[in-house]
Amino acid sequence: MRTNGILRVIARFLIPLIMLFGLYIQFHGEYSPGGGFQAGVVFAAAWILFALIYGLDAALAVISQRAQFVLACLGALLYAFVGLLGVMLGGRFLDFRPLLESPQAAQQAGIIAVEFGVGVTVAACSMLFFTFFARRKREIDAVEAGGAD
Numbered sequence: 001m002r003t004n005g006i007l008r009v010i011a012r013f014l015i016p017l018i019m020l021f022g023l024y025i026q027f028h029g030e031y032s033p034g035g036g037f038q039a040g041v042v043f044a045a046a047w048i049l050f051a052l053i054y055g056l057d058a059a060l061a062v063i064s065q066r067a068q069f070v071l072a073c074l075g076a077l078l079y080a081f082v083g084l085l086g087v088m089l090g091g092r093f094l095d096f097r098p099l100l101e102s103p104q105a106a107q108q109a110g111i112i113a114v115e116f117g118v119g120v121t122v123a124a125c126s127m128l129f130f131t132f133f134a135r136r137k138r139e140i141d142a143v144e145a146g147g148a149d
């Protein structure tokens with residue numbers, strides 16, 4: 001796929017649109033179907049499309065494997081922090097009412113923060129799964145090529 005000019009041009013056009021759609025899903029998830037999980041999968045799909053068209057090394061230059069690990073952890077920590085913040089302020093886990101004066105504003109802010117954490121975690125974990133499988137495939141192909149000589 002890396003040598004096909006048509007695929008490269010189409011991917012260059014589609015990847016930003018896929019990421020924009022992922023942002024739409026992320027930030028409209030509390031009003032309409034969607035949210036963090038779906039947005040994370042869409043973002044990961046854009047990165048995976050980039051990796052398929054331009055190669056895994058180019059994709060890892062954009063978001064390295066280490067950055068994927070860090071993002072996965074930070075997203076989960078954000079989710080847990082927002083949940084525990086409600087407990088520390090006198091509520092229950094994932095009770096957003098103690099966060100702000102207005103219960104509606106607290107609910108919106110809490111949901112946005114939690115869904116952002118979910119989205120980051122899902123995107124990073126999906127990219128990590130792809131990276132692990134692609135590297136494993138590369139290792140298997142290298143072993144088979146070495147054994148064919």
